[in-house]
Amino acid sequence: MREIKPRSPLAFLLIGIAVLYAVILFIAPLVAIIYGAFKDGIDPIIETLTDPSVLHAFEVSLVLALGAVLINTIFGLVTAWVLVRQKFRGRGIFNTLIDIPFVFSPVIAGYAMIVLFGRGGWLAPPIFPIVFALPGILLAKTFVSLPFVAREVQPVLDSISPEPEDAAYTIGASRWATFRRVILPELWTALLYGIVLTFARAVGEFGAVSVVGGNIEGYTETATSFVFRALNDRNSTGAYVVSLILCLVSVLILFLMNLLRRRMVVSRG
Amino acid sequence: MSIEVLHVNKSFDTTPIVRDVSVKIETGELFVLLGASGSGKSTLLRLIAGLIELDSGTILLNDRDVTHLSPQQRGTGFVFQNYSLFRHMTVAQNIEFGLSIRKVKRLEREQRVNELLELIELQGYGNRYPAQLSGGQQQRVALARALAYQPNVLLLDEPFGALDVKIRVQLRQNLRAIQQRLGLTAILVTHDQEEAFDIADRIGIIDQGELLEVGAPDQLYRNPTHRFTATFLGTANLLDARRNGTNVYWGDVKIPAPANTEQFSGKPVEVLARPEEVALSCTRERAPGSIIGQGIVDSIAFAGPVLRVTVCLLSHDRKNLQVLLAPSDVRDQNIEVGQEVWVSLKEYHLLATNAE
Amino acid sequence: MAEQSPAYGLFKVGDSPAGYSRAPSLGAWGLRLMAISYLTILIVIPLVVIHVQGLRFGLDTFWQSISRPEAVSALTLSLTTSLMMAAINTVMGTLTAYVLVHYKFPGKALFNTLVDLPFAIPTVVIGVMLVLLYGPQTIVGKFLQQEFNIRILFDTPGIVIALLLVGYPFVIRTVQPLLLQLDSNQTDVAQTMGASSWTTFRRVIFPTIRPAVVTGALLSFARSLGEFGSIIVVAGNIPMRSQTATVYVYTQVEAGNMQAASSISIVLLLIAFIATIGIDLLNWRRHARN
Numbered sequence: 032m033r034e035i036k037p038r039s040p041l042a043f044l045l046i047g048i049a050v051l052y053a054v055i056l057f058i059a060p061l062v063a064i065i066y067g068a069f070k071d072g073i074d075p076i077i078e079t080l081t082d083p084s085v086l087h088a089f090e091v092s093l094v095l096a097l098g099a100v101l102i103n104t105i106f107g108l109v110t111a112w113v114l115v116r117q118k119f120r121g122r123g124i125f126n127t128l129i130d131i132p133f134v135f136s137p138v139i140a141g142y143a144m145i146v147l148f149g150r151g152g153w154l155a156p157p158i159f160p161i162v163f164a165l166p167g168i169l170l171a172k173t174f175v176s177l178p179f180v181a182r183e184v185q186p187v188l189d190s191i192s193p194e195p196e197d198a199a200y201t202i203g204a205s206r207w208a209t210f211r212r213v214i215l216p217e218l219w220t221a222l223l224y225g226i227v228l229t230f231a232r233a234v235g236e237f238g239a240v241s242v243v244g245g246n247i248e249g250y251t252e253t254a255t256s257f258v259f260r261a262l263n264d265r266n267s268t269g270a271y272v273v274s275l276i277l278c279l280v281s282v283l284i285l286f287l288m289n290l291l292r293r294r295m296v297v298s299r300g
Numbered sequence: 301m302s303i304e305v306l307h308v309n310k311s312f313d314t315t316p317i318v319r320d321v322s323v324k325i326e327t328g329e330l331f332v333l334l335g336a337s338g339s340g341k342s343t344l345l346r347l348i349a350g351l352i353e354l355d356s357g358t359i360l361l362n363d364r365d366v367t368h369l370s371p372q373q374r375g376t377g378f379v380f381q382n383y384s385l386f387r388h389m390t391v392a393q394n395i396e397f398g399l400s401i402r403k404v405k406r407l408e409r410e411q412r413v414n415e416l417l418e419l420i421e422l423q424g425y426g427n428r429y430p431a432q433l434s435g436g437q438q439q440r441v442a443l444a445r446a447l448a449y450q451p452n453v454l455l456l457d458e459p460f461g462a463l464d465v466k467i468r469v470q471l472r473q474n475l476r477a478i479q480q481r482l483g484l485t486a487i488l489v490t491h492d493q494e495e496a497f498d499i500a501d502r503i504g505i506i507d508q509g510e511l512l513e514v515g516a517p518d519q520l521y522r523n524p525t526h527r528f529t530a531t532f533l534g535t536a537n538l539l540d541a542r543r544n545g546t547n548v549y550w551g552d553v554k555i556p557a558p559a560n561t562e563q564f565s566g567k568p569v570e571v572l573a574r575p576e577e578v579a580l581s582c583t584r585e586r587a588p589g590s591i592i593g594q595g596i597v598d599s600i601a602f603a604g605p606v607l608r609v610t611v612c613l614l615s616h617d618r619k620n621l622q623v624l625l626a627p628s629d630v631r632d633q634n635i636e637v638g639q640e641v642w643v644s645l646k647e648y649h650l651l652a653t654n655a656e
Numbered sequence: 657m658a659e660q661s662p663a664y665g666l667f668k669v670g671d672s673p674a675g676y677s678r679a680p681s682l683g684a685w686g687l688r689l690m691a692i693s694y695l696t697i698l699i700v701i702p703l704v705v706i707h708v709q710g711l712r713f714g715l716d717t718f719w720q721s722i723s724r725p726e727a728v729s730a731l732t733l734s735l736t737t738s739l740m741m742a743a744i745n746t747v748m749g750t751l752t753a754y755v756l757v758h759y760k761f762p763g764k765a766l767f768n769t770l771v772d773l774p775f776a777i778p779t780v781v782i783g784v785m786l787v788l789l790y791g792p793q794t795i796v797g798k799f800l801q802q803e804f805n806i807r808i809l810f811d812t813p814g815i816v817i818a819l820l821l822v823g824y825p826f827v828i829r830t831v832q833p834l835l836l837q838l839d840s841n842q843t844d845v846a847q848t849m850g851a852s853s854w855t856t857f858r859r860v861i862f863p864t865i866r867p868a869v870v871t872g873a874l875l876s877f878a879r880s881l882g883e884f885g886s887i888i889v890v891a892g893n894i895p896m897r898s899q900t901a902t903v904y905v906y907t908q909v910e911a912g913n914m915q916a917a918s919s920i921s922i923v924l925l926l927i928a929f930i931a932t933i934g935i936d937l938l939n940w941r942r943h944a945r946n
Contacts (some may be wrong), residue, residue, distance in 0.1 A: 060785035134928035136882030143702035182665030235778030238884035398849035
């Protein structure tokens, strides 16, 4: 569809409605949170940001989100590859399964992990604990952010024509060299986009993480669970400040998403 | 239903796309706008349909000023190169779309759809979806869709551009027949000169947004006034010369000036000779028309019913001329590559040079 | 086509990849094993666990658990709020996508970027934002309470607003690529035939984007059913009033009541599953037609 300059009153009305809806829905709350974080001056902010349990919560969020990104990048790539390039029975089912974490309530996912790995659970590991411990959180974050790398890479992989790959083989490149030097360069943008989405989802997760991790202060508490606890403890400024920082992270993510989307549009011509 | 375009201008950003175009297309005429891609011909068509607003100028449809009317109010029929059928509608639904907009009763719509399916020779295809049709069939449906509501004028934007050569030729003859039968006023945009020659009543040559000249196909081919027209329509041999008295001169060559070229008197001109207007002869005596000198045959290529010969003039900076010869001529005159021949012009025309 | 894909790559592939394949080598088998174990461990096993856990005492117990008043109330609340969200966001999302694709206006690029904001912000933070805007002590909250006697927080309106935010990008991001792809000649031709803007939208544009609109709606609906973080902050956890199904599950898990948690989970998963099947069917039909 062609982009036009709005001329009719109807056009301006439509633009007005769309913008107004966005402003009421999420720009106003965004302003509110900035106001909320700064309304008691700068001291509570510094206090919050030097609180060791806050710093620890951020560390847990960040490190485990990166862990989830790492796992989902490697396995997501492999899964996308297998689903696009290999034919086997049940491929369709596995293909559908990838979307499940998105519609699966994270609370339920967390709960399933408790049943599986909790005390007396079906697969409770004897050596180190998973539930109410960091591995459980990693698992929860990995689960909720699972679809994105695979789903971004899959269509690109599917659209790559076989000729360059065949050409690389005839030139004598090994399968791995061909993947790394012929296929991967085509996938980069989509892969990065998937990674950004994965990170966004993993770092922001709350439900699954709080069910599996149990929100133990200074141990399994993540940034998002800190916000929740701080609200309940009437430490509202702490909640607002950490929320605002998470918002800033989101804006950074948004910026990256936008950048990568532009690159995708360019490379797809 | 005539179409009149008066001093129309259109720029995108600051680039002028259509420059001061004026033309009148008479009722029942099939007018072809011919130009290279990017010449502004499609823009002009969209301006007439009202799909783009013009910067200045006037557009009259049947003597009614429609310049500031929306496309809905102009009542044109438009056919695009890529068919642009509604993919979610059947062939019949596509064709009756314009009728249903006009709240035509169902029975009448059905009848009209059947008439049109017959007209485009696709009876029995009403319930198919566009995806189930070939390109040529889709374009016929697009034509029927544009005709269904009996538009004032028919506008066709490269309608055959996406089709195979064979289907293209067939379809344009169908279009011509339908247009003549219904007495439609139509503008067709194309970059294909053969297509233009084949169906046009008149052709308008458009280049860089300017409508250079308008005329019947043979007139534009034989006697163009612009160098662009001469080179764009077919192959042109052009020789720089000067018209003086009753003759045209260049170097030591002197040939009689064609009739009705007095306006070029005393001015530098270009002599235009089409490849089929040039003759090659083995002796001076046998050369028909006006002799312009000797040349050496450079190449002879087979081109179906004729042979395409390139000859290199001995004078005139060894200029190459393109010549079309019948195989019998080549045989009779013993024309071979490397041979010296006499070059003469059976017919020629003068063009003003806009040099200096 | 990659461009036809719904938001964030979800549900984009259907079963389309024709998958030209080379003879499976040892490496290929290894990769396949990796992929299958990954999906099995993270997705299949948890799914199985929930179902076994919920159904192990038989269907009667399952039925009892989901027919408790708190459970029914929680499920009803989740469904109604999610449906309201889907209805509003389908209309507003389609409108926003249309505006973003069709019109030039200042700040459009920024607007287009900000559409993803609700996706990028942690849902708990979304909850905090809404508390700060609509809470009883805030200007907006006070105003609404005094003038209209509307309570946003700890009640249904708060849940719907939270879900509207969470579900905001989906319809937009699913519809946008299809609108971008739409051949503008089709709308032009409709106009020359006399169709008004509204007729053109209704009869030419909408039928083309309808599968995407429905996909986006189902996607946001399924996503809302599972939403937890923003709801627990905005609506709290008041049984029979502001307790949605996921909050109910959370409460039951905390209380160690695994049977109740599993039963409701199964119902939620079933609904999500039906929505997923719906999306897959739509994509499949679209592929079939093209």
